[in-house]
Amino acid sequence: xxxxxxxxxxxxxxxxxxxTFAEECAxxxxxxxxxxxxxxxxxxxxxxxxxxxxxxxxxxPTLRFKYLDTVVHTFLSVAHSLxxxxxxxxxxxxANSIYAWIPRLFGTPVVLNxxxxxxxxRKWNWLGRSYYHLCExxxxxxxxxxxxxxRVIESYxxxxxxxxxxxxxxxxxxxxxxxxxxxxxxxxxxxxxxxYVSRLxxxxxxxxxxQAFETVRTAKRLVIVGDAPYAQDYIRTVKATRxxxxxxxxxxxxxxxxxxxxxxxCYIHATEVGGAHPALLEAMGQANxxxxxxxxxNSEVAGDCGLLYRKNxxxxxxxxxxxxxxxxxxxxxxxxxxxxxxRTQYSWETIVSQYEQLFTELLSPK
Numbered sequence: 001x002x003x004x005x006x007x008x009x010x011x012x013x014x015x016x017x018x019x020t021f022a023e024e025c026a027x028x029x030x031x032x033x034x035x036x037x038x039x040x041x042x043x044x045x046x047x048x049x050x051x052x053x054x055x056x057x058x059x060x061p062t063l064r065f066k067y068l069d070t071v072v073h074t075f076l077s078v079a080h081s082l083x084x085x086x087x088x089x090x091x092x093x094x095a096n097s098i099y100a101w102i103p104r105l106f107g108t109p110v111v112l113n114x115x116x117x118x119x120x121x122r123k124w125n126w127l128g129r130s131y132y133h134l135c136e137x138x139x140x141x142x143x144x145x146x147x148x149x150x151r152v153i154e155s156y157x158x159x160x161x162x163x164x165x166x167x168x169x170x171x172x173x174x175x176x177x178x179x180x181x182x183x184x185x186x187x188x189x190x191x192x193x194x195x196y197v198s199r200l201x202x203x204x205x206x207x208x209x210x211q212a213f214e215t216v217r218t219a220k221r222l223v224i225v226g227d228a229p230y231a232q233d234y235i236r237t238v239k240a241t242r243x244x245x246x247x248x249x250x251x252x253x254x255x256x257x258x259x260x261x262x263x264x265x266c267y268i269h270a271t272e273v274g275g276a277h278p279a280l281l282e283a284m285g286q287a288n289x290x291x292x293x294x295x296x297x298n299s300e301v302a303g304d305c306g307l308l309y310r311k312n313x314x315x316x317x318x319x320x321x322x323x324x325x326x327x328x329x330x331x332x333x334x335x336x337x338x339x340x341x342x343r344t345q346y347s348w349e350t351i352v353s354q355y356e357q358l359f360t361e362l363l364s365p366k
Contacts, residue, residue: 001359002035004084006077007070007092010040010059011052014253017170018092018115023053024171026092026094026113028352030054034215037084039077041069056067065121066229070095078102082137088229091143094118097135100142109362112143114165116153116274116297122202123231133191144362150275152296165356170286171277171348174339175258182256183263184222186249190236193247194321195264195288196277198271205270205293207239212317214243218325220265227251261286266324269298276301276346285342287335291329292318301346303340307331 006021013019025035030053036058037172039050047059060080062073074096080219081089081103089103094114103110119132121352139146140163148154148165157163183190198204206224213222222243227250228235239248252260261267267283268293280301283290292298299308307324309316324331 001029001085002031002037002085002111003035003359004037004077004081004086004089005092006044006081006089007037007074008038008040010045011038011055011057012045012254014251017274018113018334020278021170022092022349025355026055026061026161027053029356031357033350034356037075037086039051039080039274041073045175045219069236071098081108084290087247088353094139096136097139097142097205101148104142106146109145109359110143111145111147111358111362112139113147113149114139114153114157115149115316117156118273119202120273127350139163145358146357148275150300152295152300153275159182167312168354168358169276170281170345171320171351172281172342172346173348174285174343175256175261177255177258178261180259182252188221188223188247188263190263191265192219193223193264194266194268195223195225195260195283196268196270197225197283198261199231200235200238202233202234203271203273205272206216206311207234208314209268209270209352210241210243210246212314213246213321215318217323218245218321220244222230222268223255223260224248224262225250225252225260244317258286259281262340264288265328266291266321266363268317268321269293269302270317271298281342281346283336285346287339289324289331289335290338291317291324293317299333302338303341305334305341307334329355 008018008022011023013023026038030036035212040059042061045059049057055344060076075366078099088109090111092113100110118128140161147168149170153163154167157165196209267288292302292306294308294311307320310319
């Protein structure tokens with residue numbers, strides 16, 4: 001099959017979940033003999049990059065503005081894809097649903113991965129929230145198929161819009177990191193730091209994590225990994241802490257990111273919006289002790305393989321952290337359970353197979 005994946009910033013992935021998804025899914029499909037093209041943004045992917053991991057790369061410009069970055073680039077990508085005559089197009093992000101009808105006019109099936117309920121993110125003003133609300137509805141009408149990566153999101157679309165979706169979760173890698181240079185560079189010791197990884201935006205609750213950790217009695221450190229292009233005021237507030245135990249190394253990707261996951265004492269997952277969060281699954285795949293915000297989506301992914309704290313409750317998060325650092329041996333079983341859950345329920349190999357099967361069915365004569 002000739003497959004296009006668009007709607008992300010592009011690959012190699014060094015930003016967020018959709019980028020990692022695009023890379024892992026595309027690489028898996030390419031390894032099975034399919035011709036896969038991933039579209040990327042010129043401010044994110046080098047224009048000189050034509051291929052990566054057996055994947056064709058197309059780099060196109062966009063407008064670097066919070067409300068136009070995604071939709072402008074996706075429009076250009078859809079227009080460009082018409083000349084490539086792909087067999088099937090996978091669009092990421094419900095915000096891009098408005099373009100799903102265009103390839104279909106030319107006979108190309110379109111699959112849309114909607115992710116979570118984006119309009120709930122606090123970074124959007126009323127116009128952004130209204131646009132995402134509209135796109136949720138259009139997601140149920142314009143593509144051939146919508147994909148949801150969490151049962152909670154699948155239920156949301158069914159109950160709110162009476163729309164069926166195909167459930168295919170996000171994947172997790174269980175490969176171990178052999179490196180040690182990142183820990184050395186940051187002055188960290190294995191199992192002597194708590195790790196938080198996310199874009200530093202309000203709904204991901206980095207500030208709450210900092211405030212909770214400030215009250216925990218421990219010599220361990222807290223490492224806050226991440227950045228965000230449109231949240232500088234919030235980031236300044238997060239970094240205003242006077243607790244010398246808290247480290248802000250910025251965004252870290254690739255082998256350095258895997259090294260931090262593999263050697264953490266625990267992983268704190270504080271997000272409150274979205275479907276199956278990539279960072280949570282990746283932390284589980286590295287046998288971390290998971291301490292997670294008690295949302296339905298997070299509970300679905302982590303199950304009983306971690307410590308749940310009451311939703312957005314800094315005091316309860318601090319309580320969980322204190323118990324974990326005081327009685328570490330008590331929770332070793334949770335590490336093993338998290339790894340096994342990631343391996344058996346969220347393997348990339350299985351997920352690539354599910355997308356391959358979905359594409360094949362869409363292209364099969366009726």
